[in-house]
Amino acid sequence: MRKSILRVSALLAASGALAIAAACSSSSNNTGGGSPDGGDDSSSNDGTTGSSSGSSSGSDSGSSSGSSSSSGSSSGSGSSSGSGSSSGSSSGGDAGDAGEAGPGYITLQFDPNGTGIPDAIYWDDTKQILYIVDDTNNQVWTYTDANGFAKYAQVPDNPALDDAGHTKLNGITELADGTLVVTRFGYGVGGALYTVSPDGGSTTTVPNVPATRKRIEVTVDPATAVIYSDSFSGGGGSAISGQVETVDLANGTTAYATGFGKTVGLLVQGSVILVSDQNHNAIVAVPTDPTQLAEGGATLADGAAFPIYASIPGPDQLSAGPNGTIFTDEFLSGADAGPPQVRQISADGGYTIPWPTVTFSGLSDVKYDPTNHRLFVVDSNGTTVRTIKIFPVQ
Numbered sequence: 510m511r512k513s514i515l516r517v518s519a520l521l522a523a524s525g526a527l528a529i530a531a532a533c534s535s536s537s538n539n540t541g542g543g544s545p546d547g548g549d550d551s552s553s554n555d556g557t558t559g560s561s562s563g564s565s566s567g568s569d570s571g572s573s574s575g576s577s578s579s580s581g582s583s584s585g586s587g588s589s590s591g592s593g594s595s596s597g598s599s600s601g602g603d604a605g606d607a608g609e610a611g612p613g614y615i616t617l618q619f620d621p622n623g624t625g626i627p628d629a630i631y632w633d634d635t636k637q638i639l640y641i642v643d644d645t646n647n648q649v650w651t652y653t654d655a656n657g658f659a660k661y662a663q664v665p666d667n668p669a670l671d672d673a674g675h676t677k678l679n680g681i682t683e684l685a686d687g688t689l690v691v692t693r694f695g696y697g698v699g700g701a702l703y704t705v706s707p708d709g710g711s712t713t714t715v716p717n718v719p720a721t722r723k724r725i726e727v728t729v730d731p732a733t734a735v736i737y738s739d740s741f742s743g744g745g746g747s748a749i750s751g752q753v754e755t756v757d758l759a760n761g762t763t764a765y766a767t768g769f770g771k772t773v774g775l776l777v778q779g780s781v782i783l784v785s786d787q788n789h790n791a792i793v794a795v796p797t798d799p800t801q802l803a804e805g806g807a808t809l810a811d812g813a814a815f816p817i818y819a820s821i822p823g824p825d826q827l828s829a830g831p832n833g834t835i836f837t838d839e840f841l842s843g844a845d846a847g848p849p850q851v852r853q854i855s856a857d858g859g860y861t862i863p864w865p866t867v868t869f870s871g872l873s874d875v876k877y878d879p880t881n882h883r884l885f886v887v888d889s890n891g892t893t894v895r896t897i898k899i900f901p902v903q
Contacts, residue, residue, distance in 0.1 A: 614867070615899040619658060619889070625650070626895050627887050629726075629826070631681045631689075632876040639876070639885055641897070642678040642691060647671075649681065649689060649705055652897070662709040664691055670699040680726040680738075690715075690736060690756070692724040700724045702738065704758060717761025726775040726826060727756070728782075730797055737782055738762060739772035752806070753784055753795060766795045766815070768807040774827035774837060785824035785837065792818045792827070792837070792854070819858040826874040828884070831902060836884060838872035851875060851886055851900075863900070870894040877902065 619627045619641070628644040639652040640661070649662040670676045676699060680692035687707030693700060700722045702715035718724075722740035729736050736758070741751035751772035754762040770788025777783075781794040793815045796802060801810050808814055821837070822845035828836045833856045839849040849872045854860040870890040877884050886898045 614864070614901070616888075617652070617658070617897045617899065619895045619897055620650075626891050627889050627897055628678060628873050629680045629692075630874045630876050630885055630887055630897070631683055632878055632885060633683055634878060634880055637878075637880070639897075640681055640683065640689060641887075642681050644678055644891070647676065647678060649691065649709070662689070662705045662712060664693075664703050664705070664712055665714055667699055670695070673698075675699050679724060682728050682736075684729055684736070685731075685734060690727050690729075690758075692727050692738060694723055694725060695720060697721055697723055697742070697744070700740065702727065702756060702762070715756065715758055715761060719762070725773050728775045728777055730777045730782075732777075733797065735797070737765065737775055737777070739775055739784065741769070741771050744771075749788055751786065751788075753782060764806060765799070766802060766806040769793070773825050776827035776829060776835065778829065778835075781818075783818055783827055783835065785827060787823055787825070790822050790824070791820050792824050792835075794818045817858070819854045819860060821852060821854065821860055825872065828875045828877045830877050830884075831879065831882070836875045836877060838875045838886065840871060840873055851884070863902075867898075 619625055620643070623646075625646050625648070626644040627641050627650075629642040631640045632638075633640065637653060641650040641652060641658070642648075643650055647664045647666045648660055649664065650658055651661045652658050664678060667676060675696040677694040677696070678691055679694040682690050684690065689705035691703045691705065693703070695701060698720060700718065700720050702718050702724070704713045704715065706712070719740075722742050723744070724738060724740045727736065727738045736756035738754050738756050739751065740754060740762070741749055743749040749771050750767075751769035752764050753766040753769075753772065753775065755765050756762050766782075766784070769784065769786045771786065772784055773787050774785035774792075775782060777797065780797055782797055784793045784795055786793055794817070795815050796809070802808070803810050803812065819835075823839050825838045825840050830836045830853060835854045836851060837854065838851050849869045850862050850867075851864060851869075851872065852860045853863050869886075869888045871894070872886065872888060874887045875884055882902050884900045884902050886900060887896075888898050889895045
């Protein structure tokens with residue numbers, strides 16, 4: 510583990526693109542649990558068990574034991590605890606008791622008069638807009654503090670897949686020009702990528718995207734404008750094979766880094782892409798410089814495995830946090846036999862559970878608002894609970 514962290518630091522330092530500072534507070538017990546389904550599927554038909562089954566692309570068995578410690582303190586005020594009140598199509602926010610977390614959080618009811626289910630989210634800090642993927646209605650919504658939730662765009666539908674329950678939008682990111690890119694999980698028969706125009710008025714389907722690969726996350730490198738998506742095949746009793754791909758909106762996807770288990774979260778941090786590999790309970794660091802990868806993308810150019818950024822039970826979607834920290838969620842309980850929880854990971858790979866007394870129904874994504882020092886958390890079980898919670902981050 511120590512060597513892996515040092516290797517990550519070396520990769521980051523090579524480009525000078527990211528200064529890491531330890532920023533988590535004192536360590537917590539690893540009481541949170543997470544399903545290896547990781548925000549893509551509430552069933553178990555993708556075959557992921559959540560146990561660590563060995564190493565993939567440098568992942569060790571990765572199961573985090575007992576507790577994990579980190580040092581330092583996280584700065585930033587919690588001044589936004591009241592800024593999440595909602596109007597418009599939202600029923601507003603209910604104050605929650607965050608217990609040991611300190612200031613209370615806010616719960617926003619998503620689409621209270623309809624059937625919408627929130628899944629993936631993306632925060633535009635410049636516009637102060639949260640984009641939300643509606644899992645069940647093939648839509649993208651927005652949320653602002655002033656206007657609450659509003660429908661923004663309709664993503665291309667596939668009635669045959671809908672009827673079979675094989676659609677499920679699962680990831681979203683925004684390009685520099687305001688174009689949104691959205692993934693469809695597809696359950697091995699309908700995986701896809703879509704774009705939404707900056708005004709939300711039109712959508713397109715990215716060509717040459719293999720429908721047989723299950724897709725969860727998509728992100729973009731702000732320094733190079735390269736778009737990355739993850740995908741995996743297998744499950745349901747067959748071996749899972751995950752990879753990170755580059756995306757050409759006109760021509761489709763190309764494998765970039767390979768050899769993972771179930772790839773779920775992606776986050777570009779300076780000179781690396783952090784990849785959540787749920788099968789191996791690890792977040793792995795992959796260089797964004799293709800010359801640092803071996804041919805085929807299964808290892809670094811020198812043959813070494815991709816270094817592990819953090820060993821953590823059931824890592825899911827990822828978000829940058831304050832002072833070099835990272836947030837991740839757990840979709841369902843199971844990864845470490847506890848309830849689903851949000852975790853904050855420090856630069857040394859240790860992690861804490863910031864809100865250990867909060868009960869979540871089903872976590873699928875987290876995104877940090879650095880201007881207002883708050884974290885948006887999708888908490889939905891798809892039926893009785895369909896909410897987004899807003900936590901002040903100290």
